Amino acid sequence: MLGIDSEVSVPKLPSDVGEFYDQLSAGWEADRGEHLHLGFFDIPAPPDDLLDHGAAGVRMIEESLKFAGISDEESKRPRRVVDVGCGMGGSSRYLTKKYGAHVDGITLSTWQVERATALTAAEGLSEKVVFQVANALDQPFPDGHFDLVWAMESAEHMPDKEKFMQELARVAAPGGSIIITTCCHRDLLKGETSLQPSEQELLDRINRICALPAWCSTADYVRMAETLSLENIKTADWSENVAPFWSSAMNKLSSVFFESAMKAMKGVNPLSIWMDGFKQELVKYAVITAQKPA
16 A cells, blocks of 8 residues: 655645635636536537536536446445545535535635535535645545545646655555546657647646646556556546537636636636647547556
């Protein structure tokens, strides 16, 4: 079982990640609802004015659970879940209502913890779902504690992907499942040792405004999972399924969301840059699932 050596220094997440979400989250909630992640849409998607982002956010959760093979059977349901990068607790509340599980949510944003706690109390779920400010690279949980380790769109912000994956595996119970959805850069082609300079320049522009300190590919996540001896490793590219979010956001963005996004992103509208990344097939939206050996 993986453990953490107390003598080894633990990488710290950039402080601007928490500040970024302190500024962004209220606008996102007002515009897109409680699920602080992209939605899963059918291909082809309906016109922008017919998109239901709330329903698509829930469907992203369900598609991720289905892809990982999480059972709805009473005897096989996850009983303890950690939501790594919990946002406003949308996934946490959904998972506890679906499975009856106890969920621990962690985030670097104090605003998110306060808002998630309030929303959870309003639904009468405070005994089942708990939130705290914590570093995903040094989680405040014992080894082997969770049946389901959930990381939806938080991996992007991790400066040390290896350490991140080690922590996910450490806190997973034997036989437990790990689900990651994240934006990656494309896999390198045969013979390539790095991205093209123009591609790296585009990623660097995104990094500077969105508190993303490092990128890796889906293939890199698979390699890390294999190094940790995780089993049943599966991946899929859901870039086309999330694409309607970007076009919709460009064409129809509420003033509340726009103002909070511009504040969080230092006065720069990043949507066109993100869309460029997806159109060039440089940026990919990946799901990666695995299990810890029983």
